[in-house]
Amino acid sequence: MILGDPTLPRKTQRVPAAPKIDKVVHGVDFQEGIVPGSWMTIFGSSLAGIPRAWTERDFQGDRLPTTLDGVRVNVNGKPAYVYYVSPGQANVLAPDDSATGAVKVELVNAAGRAEGTATLARFHPAFFSYEPEGGRYVIAFSADWAYLARPGLLPNVTTRAARPRETVILYGSGFGPADPALPAGLMVAAARPLANPVTVSIGGLMAPPVWSGQVGSGLYQIMVTVPELPAGDHSVVAEIGGARSAAARMLTIQP
């Protein structure tokens, strides 16, 4: 019997095509604007071979890898930290940089190099969201780590609506430096608060802050209190350093 793909001949193998970058965007909302120390995504073709995310073996001590299966990325001439590579997508952590505005992004692999551009910003807050329904709902937890979302949103996972006056925990990227600053290229050993004040509104009402800070590489935790709101889906918006997150992310509330 045969397992696999019998259409394969034992032929002279092809030379991989050179990489091509289509666009470079924020790693969470896939919009224009990347932030030092936060996640960014490169879309294109022939960016890498077999899809792979970094593993423990890719780290040298507490240093994040700058190469994954021969794929490396430079942002404004500085090496970025490569988390995931695949033929069509690469997710990387943008390196520390004080520059803003248009910068060159370069991806190099065994087949060649590609160039693209990105807009480097000090802030571009965005909340992670659950996969279903096009990422409509922010990922949120209660203080005792219950999943907060529209009931039934996730198969095989119990979710409930958030309640007014309870503390909710949100996650995002693009919130800028912590205080004291955490170098982008080192693993985050301990959480640190944000260096700049962040405000969060839910359903247009201010959500009183509880704590906001960086808890991982490019990963920020925002804890707020849910304001008094009627039942329904309400947009969650963060603002920091004059930049606002997209208003399309929702939290389901049930008093």
Next chain:
Amino acid sequence: MSAQRFIVAGACLTLLASVEAANGACGSHTVAILVDPKLVASIRAGLSQFETDLCTDGYNTVEHSAGFADPLALRAHLKQLYDQPGRSLAGAILIGAFPHAYQWVTAASSNPSIPSTSEEALSFQYYADLNGTFARSPGYVSQGGRPYSYDLHSGDVNWEIWVAVLPYYKGHLAQTADALNRYFARNHAYRTGWLRLPQVFLQISEHYRATTRAEHQLYLDAMRSGPYAWTPFSNAPDARLYFDSPPGGLSVPQGYADLQAGVADFTVTDTHGYWGAGGQLTIAAVETNPVRTIFFWSNGCAIGDLDRPDNFLTSVLYSRVSEVLIAKGTTNNSGGMGNNSNGSFGHNMAAALASGASFGQAILSHVNVPLIVP
């Protein structure tokens, strides 16, 4: 592209009814892709990439993602595709779980001191020979009590198409979906030049053990160019041939080290086998040590017994540390594939592949010539 968005929990589940999609402008031959409906939603992106890859390399595909009530229905579906004018069906790839037919088969040995053995074995020949007749003789009773088990195979017994399987992995739906998605990504990488191994032939025989220099040379010559050798692969200057030979400085572990090191794209192992192992290679070994070759051919008995959810050949294909894209083994205790008037299966496979044939075409070129006693 959302595969690597940062998901905390959950995944979408889409229920699909019967779907038939055809991709018909790629070449002159068609591959039927039959997909277990329970798997379709979780492998959709990878499967579409796979079909695109086949199209790029000249194969039309026709996908069917509904279940089949029994082997009769599946065979009738393939026969209907095969008979369609202009379809030119080359083969079928069965993804997931499908009904199985069985055959009562007899394996005859060339060694007169080894009696022939008969057994009831899972048969994919039932789906490859679409014109032949499978029947039960009066009084035949399936040993396993199986309703679709046959002891007679007659008429035009040539295979019309090749049949391959991307089976369940460890009998687990989610693990199977993960394994298939890894497989499709690896296949794409190979076809686009990202997964590359040297075009070298590696053969490891656990059956030979040389105790003298003369025996060493005898066995080496047999593997390189004897009647059962994989010529022209095996007599290439860079072919790597291994067996235990203290006087010649060769050993089977050296061969398996080469397999892990990725020195060859085509590997043949001559070993004893059962569902859990092919000689010294066990399921645990191939799940933890790299299997770095593209074509893996084992002559160990029953290593591809798909009645066992945890069979060795499936682990060779799906292990996270495997680079194998096509694996051949047997579902029963016959080991190899016999001789025909053109020679041993090894030579016939290698000759066809060397001339540019696909693996499936090479199999048909051997099977569709009358077998002879070796």
